[in-house]
Amino acid sequence: QVQLVESGGGLVQPGGSLRLSCAASGSISSINIMGWYRQAPGKQRELVADITNSGSTNYADSVKGRFSISRENAKNTVYLQMNSLKPEDTAVYLCNIRVIYGTNNYWGQGTQVTVSS
Numbered sequence: 001q002v003q004l005v006e007s008g009g010g011l012v013q014p015g016g017s018l019r020l021s022c023a024a025s026g027s028i029s030s031i032n033i034m035g036w037y038r039q040a041p042g043k044q045r046e047l048v049a050d051i052t053n054s055g056s057t058n059y060a061d062s063v064k065g066r067f068s069i070s071r072e073n074a075k076n077t078v079y080l081q082m083n084s085l086k087p088e089d090t091a092v093y094l095c096n097i098r099v100i101y102g103t104n105n106y107w108g109q110g111t112q113v114t115v116s117s
Contacts, residue, residue, distance in 0.1 A: 009111030
């Protein structure tokens, strides 16, 4: 059983920064993709950014240049540095890990990010 524990959400003013962390525990293939998704009220869940175990990254167009994803493979931890936050970034941010060869796919509980003055 794989568990994902997120931290780092909160309330921030427009233009501010937050750093999210997600630690995975349990048995999972080291060949995987870790990522962050978000879901705002009344909207579909969307990919924010993801990163492979080899370091290849992928970003949603709406966050390019503002957000940065990174990971520490030895700790099975993924980070999301969010800068220049906008009110439209307000959402529940969910951590995800999925294996590249296989179907195992796991989600965290989510952490609320609110951008408001």
